[in-house]
Amino acid sequence: MIVNSERAIALTCPACQVIQEHPFSLFTISRQPLQLLCRCGFSQGHLRKLKRNYELDVLGVDGDRVRLLLSRNELIRTPLRNIFSTKNGQELGYIGSPEAVQEAIVTGSRDFVAESGDFANPQIMREILAMLQDLAEQHKIRCECEHPSVGIDIYADKVELVCAFCGSMVVIGASTHKHQERLSRVSEIIMEPCTAQYLEEWLKPLT
Numbered sequence: 001m002i003v004n005s006e007r008a009i010a011l012t013c014p015a016c017q018v019i020q021e022h023p024f025s026l027f028t029i030s031r032q033p034l035q036l037l038c039r040c041g042f043s044q045g046h047l048r049k050l051k052r053n054y055e056l057d058v059l060g061v062d063g064d065r066v067r068l069l070l071s072r073n074e075l076i077r078t079p080l081r082n083i084f085s086t087k088n089g090q091e092l093g094y095i096g097s098p099e100a101v102q103e104a105i106v107t108g109s110r111d112f113v114a115e116s117g118d119f120a121n122p123q124i125m126r127e128i129l130a131m132l133q134d135l136a137e138q139h140k141i142r143c144e145c146e147h148p149s150v151g152i153d154i155y156a157d158k159v160e161l162v163c164a165f166c167g168s169m170v171v172i173g174a175s176t177h178k179h180q181e182r183l184s185r186v187s188e189i190i191m192e193p194c195t196a197q198y199l200e201e202w203l204k205p206l207t
């Protein structure tokens, strides 16, 4: 198998809020760290080789420091990986092949612009999505069926978690403060196979 050593990482800059792409080669990065310098002059951090892994040490969109370890395999073989903050689940950017990263920047930003104007309450929707992201990162969203594969469908005023395997679905309202508050008390979302349920009926609060 031929391994292409050309990779790219794209991160949203906390200073200018623009997503900045940084191409790099796996060969050069093993000798010296890649400094992630934005076009605006802000230094976001670095990506460097750390024993058998690669360490990403950057400032996230809201200025929090985020440190992630990527395995060698992950970096070499995954065509595209989303990078999320380990602190708040916020999406920071992408890493992968230069083509895939480029495409993700183009389609990703276009989607966001198209969608955010359609939300009943963009602020609430953002909070709800961030909370769901957080739960997903901690593996706290799952379906109890044989081959769980939970995806997310976003509408103007609600979010649906859908298991692609069994069709189980959870509907989460995402337009009022009450919706936001309700979800903030949820510590885990476990979907029952093949049934549609509403969040408020059965999700267990933290306490």
Ligand SMILES: [Zn+2]
Binding pocket: 013, 014, 015, 016, 017, 018, 038, 039, 040, 041, 042
């Ligand atoms: Zn910048």
Ligand SMILES: [Zn+2]
Binding pocket: 143, 144, 145, 146, 147, 148, 149, 163, 164, 165, 166, 167, 168, 193, 194
């Ligand atoms: Zn399922």
